[in-house]
Amino acid sequence: MATAKHHPRARGYDTWLGYWHHANDYWQHTEEMCSGSAVRDLWEYNATFDGPAHWLANGADCSQKNQAPAGQRCVYEEELLTDRVIEVVGAHDTSSPMFLFWSMHLVHMPLQVPQAYLDRFSDIKNTVRHSMSAMVAYMDDEVGRVSGALRDRGMFDSSLLVFHADNGGEIMGAGICGGNNWPLSGGKFSNWEGKHASRAVATTDSLPHAPPAPTSALASAHGTRALAPPPQAESGSMRSCRVARCRRHVAVRRKQR
Numbered sequence: 001m002a003t004a005k006h007h008p009r010a011r012g013y014d015t016w017l018g019y020w021h022h023a024n025d026y027w028q029h030t031e032e033m034c035s036g037s038a039v040r041d042l043w044e045y046n047a048t049f050d051g052p053a054h055w056l057a058n059g060a061d062c063s064q065k066n067q068a069p070a071g072q073r074c075v076y077e078e079e080l081l082t083d084r085v086i087e088v089v090g091a092h093d094t095s096s097p098m099f100l101f102w103s104m105h106l107v108h109m110p111l112q113v114p115q116a117y118l119d120r121f122s123d124i125k126n127t128v129r130h131s132m133s134a135m136v137a138y139m140d141d142e143v144g145r146v147s148g149a150l151r152d153r154g155m156f157d158s159s160l161l162v163f164h165a166d167n168g169g170e171i172m173g174a175g176i177c178g179g180n181n182w183p184l185s186g187g188k189f190s191n192w193e194g195k196h197a198s199r200a201v202a203t204t205d206s207l208p209h210a211p212p213a214p215t216s217a218l219a220s221a222h223g224t225r226a227l228a229p230p231p232q233a234e235s236g237s238m239r240s241c242r243v244a245r246c247r248r249h250v251a252v253r254r255k256q257r
Contacts, residue, residue, distance in 0.1 A: 132178030165198035
């Protein structure tokens with residue numbers, strides 16, 4: 001966010017919880033250094049406040065390796081963002097429309113996730129693919145939480161939900177990011193299809209039924225090709241070959257105009 005014009009406030013949003021950089025730590029919310037100290041990057045914006053969300057900071061010992069430090073707060077960042085989405089949905093006046101932009105940190109570097117999800121994929125021996133698979137599973141469950149919140153408020157059937165990635169998996173650095181765009185060539189930061197052919201899903205019951213959609217976003221874009229399934233060696237984590245990075249990692253509500 002280079003200028004005030006890039007702030008969610010300047011773009012018409014009422015509220016925002018997120019961070020300014022692109023890859024802060026999921027447990028400490030830190031990113032890069034300033035005067036020898038790590039910068040904590042988690043921000044809150046609403047009608048009465050616009051500043052660092054210090055009250056959401058975890059304890060000093062909270063980390064990927066220590067997710068339950070004695071006597072300290074330790075909450076996974078993606079849980080914070082999903083909780084805010086559910087809070088906004090729960091408080092919404094259903095007599096008026098709402099635009100909510102939920103840009104998850106998942107699935108993006110650093111490769112960090114609650115241990116319970118790593119345990120679910122203990123059969124995957126490749127360390128980075130192990131973490132990536134667990135992170136995608138966590139993301140799936142959070143989408144389920146939000147879908148459930150919409151259903152509880154009676155909003156799901158009248159909502160248009162769009163889920164998409166902004167680029168394919170990151171395969172640079174000899175695979176340290178865990179991306180896999182098979183059978184496509186390239187990935188994030190390249191000009192090959194592995195970068196551009198990202199998955200997308202839209203769902204709603206509020207529009208007239210249309211003919212069956214193409215089998216994939218790639219088929220829709222190119223007219224003929226459907227994506228082949230990922231390698232079966234990692235069945236149960238097939239969706240983990242996508243890195244869904246979204247720049248601001250926010251949950252926000254747009255002003256009604």
